[in-house]
Amino acid sequence: MKQTESLKKNQDFRKIYHTGKSYANKYLVMYVLENDLNKNRLGISVSKKVGNSVIRHRITRLIRESYRLSEDKILKGFDLVVVARVGAKDKSFHEIESALLHLIRLHKIENKRANSEQIESGMVEV
Numbered sequence: 385m386k387q388t389e390s391l392k393k394n395q396d397f398r399k400i401y402h403t404g405k406s407y408a409n410k411y412l413v414m415y416v417l418e419n420d421l422n423k424n425r426l427g428i429s430v431s432k433k434v435g436n437s438v439i440r441h442r443i444t445r446l447i448r449e450s451y452r453l454s455e456d457k458i459l460k461g462f463d464l465v466v467v468a469r470v471g472a473k474d475k476s477f478h479e480i481e482s483a484l485l486h487l488i489r490l491h492k493i494e495n496k497r498a499n500s501e502q503i504e505s506g507m508v509e510v
Contacts, residue, residue: 387455391427391463400427400465407490411472411480412447414487415465424458426451427465435473443468443480450481457485459493 391397404417419425428447430440447466466487472480488494 387460388424388426388451391425391465396425396463397427397429397465400463404463404465405491407487408469409483409486411469411475411483412487413467413469414484414491415467416491416493417463418461419463420461422460424455424460425463427463428468429465430468434468434470439473440468443472446475446477446480447484450477450484453481454485454488457495458488459495462493 391400400415400417404415406413406415408414426448428444430443432440434440434443447468451464451466466484472483475483
């Protein structure tokens with residue numbers, strides 16, 4: 385079940401950059417702004433500084449898949465923009481996923497209830 389839309393318009397990105405809150409780690413920067421919707425909207429930005437189109441597209445796919453797998457752990461009603469840093473260039477899926485989850489926890493948009501339900505049902509090993 386898809387619960388997230390993509391952000392595509394430049395004005396949406398700009399609004400989030402200027403009025404949203406940001407946290408960063410070695411590989412990613414995440415901007416978050418509340419929206420008045422019951423769903424999240426995700427935008428991904430990978431600069432040409434990171435690498436050629438093949439590398440940029442690979443990083444975009446890794447971020448999107450990491451987000452998709454973590455979607456249930458994120459509260460609804462936010463616009464998220466994830467910006468890849470140059471350090472993300474040669475990183476594995478697990479390193480990108482870990483960086484994304486770290487930023488989700490920093491922004492305090494983690495859905496604690498979904499995590500506890502998964503643990504209780506045995507879906508996640510503790």
